[in-house]
Amino acid sequence: MPDLSVREKILVLINTWQAALGGIEGKFPQYYAAYNELKSAGVEFPPREENTVPLFTPPPTHPLSHLTFPYEDEVDVRDLETDASGLSHTAVAFIRES
Numbered sequence: 001m002p003d004l005s006v007r008e009k010i011l012v013l014i015n016t017w018q019a020a021l022g023g024i025e026g027k028f029p030q031y032y033a034a035y036n037e038l039k040s041a042g043v044e045f046p047p048r049e050e051n052t053v054p055l056f057t058p059p060p061t062h063p064l065s066h067l068t069f070p071y072e073d074e075v076d077v078r079d080l081e082t083d084a085s086g087l088s089h090t091a092v093a094f095i096r097e098s
Helices: 004-020 029-040 089-097
Strands: none
Touching: 004 029
16 A cells, blocks of 8 residues: 555645746746646645745755855956867767757
């Protein structure tokens, strides 16, 4: 016999993820597709509370105001540019398709 609490948790997570990631118009529409496919198959999702945080966010362990980035001023944008002149046409086509 399946564990119903695990099933319910999975359904809550799928519903939460699809909502938090923007639904069908979001960056990851596959979460909405999974949600919608289950819903179309007759799966009933547990009700979602509108006032809750959609994803678990642990409390901060360190204050953010004291963060420092030691190399921030030393980055040269030219160092970040990519030289693709040595790539073959096949490699460039593969990268574009990915």
